Amino acid sequence: MPGSGFPRKLRLTEAGQFKAVFDRAQFKVSNRYLLILARENQLEQGRLGLVIGKKHLPKAVQRNRIKRLLRTSFRLNQDLLLGLDMVILARSNMNALDNQQIHNDVQRLWLDLVKKSKASQSKNA
């Protein structure tokens, strides 16, 4: 059972790892503000990458806030997300949302993603 930390091995750190998720995404879930791409990574743990563009969040302070919130949410839910590489993309300016709303929304997306992943595994089996 993994803990709730966020060491380096739980992150996507190289351009190639991001590219793999973009090119061969097996699962997509989204809402108005976020899009999550994911694929199975043959590892024991899930890994997370963030793409928060200047286009949607022009101020560095805003981007930092969103990234911190997303990382925290991943950290607390990582035992649901084993064996998946995920990239979260920002789609529009979510700066108006407060922390509680963002946590709730992201939680819902995680559950959605897990459901799709389980369905795919049982189909293959």
Next chain:
RNA sequence: CGAGUCAGCCGGACAGUUGCUGCCCGAUAUCUCUCAGGAGGUGCCGGGGGGAGGAAAGUCCGGGCUCCGCAGAGCAGGGUGCCAGGUAACGCCUGGGGGAUGUGAAUCCACGGAAAGUGCAACAGAAAGUAUACCGCCCACACCUGGUUGCAGGUGUCGGGUAAGGGUGAAAUGGUGCGGUAAGAGCGCACCGCGCGACUGGUAACAGGACGCGGCAAGGUAAACCCCACCCGGAGCAAGGCCAAAUAGGAAUCCCAUGGUGUGGCUCGCACUGGAUUCGGGUAGGCUGCUUAAGGUCCGUGGCGACACGGAUUGUAGAUGAAUAACUGUCCUCGACAGAACCCGGCUUACAGGCUGGCUCAAACU
């Protein structure tokens, strides 16, 4: 106490839980090297103490650092622009001069040159830079009327003089007075103003009045071209340096061309092809540059000051998909603008609220 002005400072606090990061210490696991003492790398666990700003922002100037050919000369191009100082340097800062605003403390100024040249200026107006004559005023001439002559009044002229008055304009050749005149005029004079030159004070910008000369000639615009003086080589930490899988083509040495690899149970056959090592190369990736700095604080000395010198003391983020946070609770004045990316010095812009001090004005009290 009120209104204002100029400086300086702060930028939610505390507790708990869960996390991130680089540094130090202690444990381990594993790999490499070894002169067998050990040294180094990587992973993981525990502990300790650090961990965004006054603007970290805009990227507008200046410098350090790095590479490019040494950073020199000329041209082009760009910048700066009252004077003197400070500084590594600056377009910054300090002090001073001039102008403008304000009762004042203070604030603001792209503040060199318009008698080298070129250009530009709506509308109005007769005329706008070689100034100009519309009305008016005066003179001359002609005609008319009145009168005894000298004359007075009126009308006219492709006539002349006149810049005092009217009118136009942002601006019309300096102002006032006296003289002068046909009427006028710096035409002359006095005073004021202006320009030039001496003189005095000041390092200088500049100022001064008790000097002399000039009747005055020289309107504005140089963030228009331009002239003058001074300054500037280019690119930037994705700079630059080191290690180095892979891959293309290459070099050297040795070995074998009766070889090797594949197909096949094996031989023949068929297909493909030299092999090994080293050098070199430099992609992915990693390491470095990377934080001690023109540093902060205090004291002394010099200076009006910016600042300089000397002494003591302190050690203050270094991330790399990129850390400094999330949640809960309590409190208050309910929290703004905003996130380091090689480093400094400035400028500019954004900013909830709060604190301290100097000075000014007004009123009142003693």
